[in-house]
Amino acid sequence: MDGFYRWSRNPQYVADMGILLGWAILSAAPSAWIIALGGVVAFALAPFAEEPWLEDVYGALYRKYRTRAPRFFGIPR
Template structure:
């Protein structure tokens, strides 16, 4: 159990660094942590921390397996979500491409899963952490999932101005017709399909 707290602490630290960088991007003019663009140092920090957080989820789940009160049907539901997340993440990464996945400029991708969600990778990661929390029945993994949910949700509005800057009106059109995470793109706040009716 002691090692589970170590891996949990590493995960919280890594998620806090990413969330701090994202919040700094929102708060400080002329600073951008994400997307890093061509800034290799910021990309390395993001990759080390994000991968560290996800590895911490896996390690903590193994070390803290079945420490919670969840009955077995919840664990089965978690297994289904976890497996589904792997499929979503694989497809979304293939649809977006390697450079764009790293937050570098490329071409605007609107096909595949990106037809249904502007952020299928974030959606897949949310399924991953919460599915694994249920599967492992680990309160510590649930805590990590909560911390990572903050970063994965905050990341979206942080990167949208950069996407608009890179892709202009093509991104604005895509944003109007495609939901932020998942779901039906309804009439929007303005009643005509426009507006940020996410």
């Protein structure tokens, strides 16, 4: 387990959420916040649809990884 995937099982989604929130802040438009929050919710829900497939494909190896790396961001175990 190396790089960003040590700290998060979904670093691409974490980065995408950060980009959306940064865009909303910089735009200072209420409509941007609505769009950004919708995107953040979509990126937050995506792993729940993806993880069962990963478990089917990678089995025990993925289950072990899942116990060691947090879903979005945190300190690895």
